[in-house]
Amino acid sequence: MSAPLLSLHAVSKNFGGLAVITDVSFEVPQGSRTALIGPNGAGKTTVFNLISGVFAPSEGEIRLEGQSIDALPSRSRIGLGVARSFQNIRLMPHLSVVENVMLGQQARAGNLAGMLTPISLFGRSKWRREAEDLLDRMGLSTYPGEVVATLPYGIRKKIEVVRALVAKPKILLLDEPAAGLNNTETANLRDFLMTISQSGVTLLVVEHDMSLVRSLCDHAVVLNFGRKIYDGSTRTVQDDPAVLEAYLGTRQAEKARTHAEADHVA
Amino acid sequence: MSGYWAGILSILAINVIFAYGIFLPVATGQLNLGGAGFQALGAYTAAYLSAMFGLPVPVTVGVGMVVAGVVGFLIAFPILRTRGVYLVLATFAFAEVVAGTILNSETLGGAMGMSVPAFIDWEIPVIVAGFVTLFVFYLMSTRFGLTMRATHDDEVVTDLMGVNIRMVQVCAFAIGGALAGLAGGLYAHSFSFVEIQSFNALVSIYVLLYVLLGGTQTAWGPLAGAAFFTLLPELLRTVLPQVKSFLAALVGIEEPVGPPDDSWRFVILGALTIAMMVLRPEGLITRTMIERLRFRRSSSAREQVA
Amino acid sequence: MLLIQQFVNSVMLGSVYVTVAVAFTLTIGVLNFLNFTIPTLFMLAGMVGWALAYWGLPFGLSGPLPWPLALFFGMCAAILASLLVERFTFRYLKTKYGDSTEHAIPLVSSLGFLLVLENLVRIGYGTDAQRFPGPSADLTMSIGGIFVRIPQVVSLGIVVLIVVGLTWLLKRSRIGRGLRAIAENPDAANILGVDTNRVVPVVFMLTGLLCGLAGALFAVNYGEVSPQMGEDIGTKAIAGMVVGGLGSIWGAVLGGLIVGLTEMMTIHFFGADTVQVAVWGLLLLTLLLRPQGLLGHHSIGKGKL
Structure with missing residues (x-):
């Protein structure tokens, strides 16, 4: 068992008295592919x-490689190796593909000289x-000069991952990478993420597509109503x-279990 | 060169610099509706130094630019905490406070204005405008320019990419203020006279319109916008009387008609603004357009090689 | 005694600001739109009213109209112009990315309308100030040594009625609920079945009505109209709106009165030239120190996050 790269310790978050996350702790092992799943609105x-x-968490602590990162401003975290994608694609619509990716290099090039050297x-x-080169390796080479807004959805999803990757992160947080993709695209994405994982990047993936979760991830954390209900x-x-029960409600859960057992016997 | 064309070239050069001063914050996502305030700071600083101490033009204009830039930097911190409608109002209010302060200042001539002894001919503003244009093109090609445009599109994500967006916004705002001040200093020396009435709210509105109608996605936009809207009134000055006599002839008026009202030019500017916002809100010159031109050029070059 | 007289005067002055400030705050509160045509609509009502009362209908259709009828048509002109603005700022507007410059599209269009309408009025009626042939503004009465002009008292009454009516409309009526739903969250309002294309014009109709009313009251009270009359009032109304808090109707009322008071006191103590600095300084300070104003909510007008 390798040491955790990222760990949450009794983290809670309230928005104006409304508890969204309650006492959640889990660890993301180094080099793992961890899934974070749960019904809609689970947090x-x-x-x-x-x-x-x-x-910022209301209570608790988030650690990266054993060091607390709670005091760090959001913009410094990517430099430590935490990069992410977004549930609804948030690429810069007026920037070209290659410019979006170059934005991801900011954490490594954002000093004064880096800011003032012409890049184009x-x-x-x-x-x-x-x-x-990175776009090329990820099979996106046909698009570099185009403005992002006009590209197909699946391509933009991938570009967002590349933008996070170019920061050379230790851990990549992917928020529903397969949402809105068809089966072929999802299979493509799975191979793409496997390649990334094999290059040594730890993955933490929020995903609804359970077949993707099972084929991609080795470890899962399940949230329901802001609490952790499963970790394994x-x-x-x-x-x-x-x-x-969380997914199907109590009665359906019973039914599903009997079904599953029946299947097992058969 | 005739005095008429020299005057037009001067004002064109000054408007280009001024437009770039507003373009930088706008390209970062900050609407600056206080352009006239920064321009007035530069113009009055230059005028005062020239009239009181007889300092040479490069010094007066340079100091004017620095003063406007420093003021821009200082007010950027509190002002850029606001956003959206609040930012528009705050910059607008800033310009009005500057105008009101100058109006009440005995040293700066109050409502009477101030004459500026040192005069510069059209060449100097044109050369300076050339350098400013090159500077802005350079700036937009750097990583700083990239982060400016990224901040414009999505502040939250830009921050998560590791960009200090506050720094980028403040810098763009302050450099923009300095450029507007530079335009003001050149204005003071080109027209040998400054009065606060020529730095009114309408000036702030016009320059913002140049920038937005020209397009905020590339550094070509303000150039096109400022050029178009400086030259258009001059064009209309000659064309409109002809249109009017043509229309008069069409409805059967034989006797010569007087020249049309000067206000028609502003009606046309306003109507163009409305039409642009409906048909092409991203402005005349867009990024896709530039990319396409560049792509066509490079691909035709490649074909020639092959 | 002089101070009390000044105070009464400033309340009277403030009532015109209040009406225009309410128009501003309504469009910002519901649509997050700073409508720069508002001062022009105000001016339009006054100028059209004057032209009808002085010349009569165009093309010689009638002689000079009696002043109340002329002002009524002036207000109608303001409402029509406001609906025209709605067509071109909101009806045809398509936002693709919701970035900061796109957010400014209606604002920029309204700047375009400001130029068009104001210059058309200049072309049609000239640039000079005109005397409005209304009732004498000098009808005064004295209460305990304090002089008040009767038309001003009547205007103040009308303004109070309008504001109370508007608050009632927003709180109680179906259309008001639609407006508030749009103000809360335009997308959700659409999903909940609020017909934006029918509700948004109501905002612009109310805007035109308020501005037209303010223009008419101004013409009667000051007996003078000009194509420039909107600029000064617009300034003060914006200041009043900001001080009171963007999007709050009672805030606009309070803010408009505070601005009227500030203006009168500045003139009283420092002279007329410093009014601009005082009013805009008040506005700038409010924005920097307490952007939500006295009665406003913090979330309005911040643009998309």
């Missing part, structure tokens, strides 16, 4: 927002070449009564 995106620093005036700067292997997650 998954809020957990992402807490980790990336959009909100004379020929190709090293930053531009790096961004284009993805293989056994669907047999867990609490998880079934």
